[in-house]
Amino acid sequence: xxxxxxxxxxxxxxxxxxxxxxxxxxxxxxxxxxxxxxxxxxxxxxxxxxxxxxxxxxxxxxxxxxxxxxxxxxxxxxxxxxxxxxxxxxxxxxxxxxxxxxxxxxxxxxxxxxxxxxxxxxxxxxxxxxxxxxxxxxxxxxxxxxxxxxxxxxxxxxxxxxxxxxxxxxxxxxxxxxxxxxxxxxxxxxxxxxxxxxxxxxxxxxxxxxxxxxxxxxxxxxxxxxxxxxxxxxxxxxxxxxxxxxxxxxxxxxxxxxxxxxxxxxxxxxxxxxxxxxxxxxxxxxxxxxxxxxxxxxxxxxxxxxxxxxxxxxxxxxxxxxxxxxxxxxxxxxxxxxxxxxxxxxxxxxxxxxxxxxxxxxxxxxxxxxxxx
Numbered sequence: 099x100x101x102x103x104x105x106x107x108x109x110x111x112x113x114x115x116x117x118x119x120x121x122x123x124x125x126x127x128x129x130x131x132x133x134x135x136x137x138x139x140x141x142x143x144x145x146x147x148x149x150x151x152x153x154x155x156x157x158x159x160x161x162x163x164x165x166x167x168x169x170x171x172x173x174x175x176x177x178x179x180x181x182x183x184x185x186x187x188x189x190x191x192x193x194x195x196x197x198x199x200x201x202x203x204x205x206x207x208x209x210x211x212x213x214x215x216x217x218x219x220x221x222x223x224x225x226x227x228x229x230x231x232x233x234x235x236x237x238x239x240x241x242x243x244x245x246x247x248x249x250x251x252x253x254x255x256x257x258x259x260x261x262x263x264x265x266x267x268x269x270x271x272x273x274x275x276x277x278x279x280x281x282x283x284x285x286x287x288x289x290x291x292x293x294x295x296x297x298x299x300x301x302x303x304x305x306x307x308x309x310x311x312x313x314x315x316x317x318x319x320x321x322x323x324x325x326x327x328x329x330x331x332x333x334x335x336x337x338x339x340x341x342x343x344x345x346x347x348x349x350x351x352x353x354x355x356x357x358x359x360x361x362x363x364x365x366x367x368x369x370x371x372x373x374x375x376x377x378x379x380x381x382x383x384x385x386x387x388x389x390x391x392x393x394x395x396x397x398x399x400x401x402x403x404x405x406x407x408x409x410x411x412x413x414x415x416x417x418x419x420x421x422x423x424x425x426x427x428x429x430x431x432x433x434x435x436x437x438x439x440x441x442x443x444x445x446x447x448x449x450x451x452x453x454x455x456x457x458x459x460x461x462x463x464x465x466x467x468x469x470x471x
Contacts, residue, residue, distance in 0.1 A: 108448035120336035151304035154330035158280025158294035175225035210237030226252035231260035234381035351447035362458035
C-alpha cells in the first residue's frame, strides 16, 4: 500500500467538475489578473472567516512583508518570532530592514511560541511580533496579545498553517492587527499555484496593503506610493472559491483523522503524539509525532511505501542565513530537542481508515520488533 504525505489528486477528483468549471470560466472571461473572480474570493473568504477585509496577494510570504512595510517596520526595529517555523516568518523581517529576534517554543505544545521566552526577548527596539500558529495549533495568542497591548507592540499573526483554527471560539488571525495566510497547494485551503491573503478589521491598514500590493495604486495609473506587484491571479482565486465551500468539512475530516491516530498511537511509549491546547480547535495541517530513532523510523516507513517529512530539520536561528545573529542550540533547548525528534506522518481529508491503520501499524511494528529499541 502507498500512503502519500498529502494527496492533492484525491481532493481534485472529488470536486473535479467544480474545479474545471472555475478554470474554464476564467479562461472564457479572460479574467486573468484581478477582476471578478479575485473580488468574489476576497468577499467570500472575508465573510466565511468573519472579518471586514481580505486582501488577496500573490503568496503568503508577500502577505507578511506587505503587512510589515505598511505598519512602518524597518531599519532599527526588532521583530520577534518563533525559532521553529518556515523561513518566511523570519526572512520577511530582514527584507524590511528590521532585525529578527528568535524565541523558543513551548515545552508542551512544541508547535507554538513560548510566551515566557517572548516576554523576556522584548527590548526598547521591539516593534512587532510575528506570532506563528504552526501545524494548525493555536499558540496562547490571548496572552501574547495582553503583553503586546501593555508594551505597545504590533501583533501580526502568521496563519499559513492554521486556516480556521481557533482559541475560545475566536479564529487565528483575528487577535492582532492583521493575519497572514498562505494558499500554497498543500495547505488546508490550497490553490493550484502560489497565492495568499491578508485579513484585517483595520480599514486604513487594509487600504494601504491593497494599494502597496498593486504597484501603489487602487486604480490604474494613479500611483499614490511606490509599491510591489503581488496580485493573486484569477485562476487561483476561482479555484480557491470552488474549494471554499468544502473547507470546513475538510477541517472536520482532518480533526477526525488526528483523533484516529491518537487512539492508535497514544499508547506507544517511544513516541509522543501532538497535544491539543485546551479551549482550542487544532486544524491539523500537519500531524507530527516526536519519536525515538526518528531517522531510522523514517527510513523504515519509506520501505513500507509511507511518505513522511521533517517540519523542520533545522530550526531557523541555526540556518546559515542567520549565522550573523550569533545564536546557538543552547538558546533554544525546546526547539532544538523538537528538531531532533519530529516526524510528520500522512494526514489529509481523503486519507482512508485503511491507510491510517497501515501507517499506525507500521510505526507500532517498528518499535515492537526491536528496530526502534
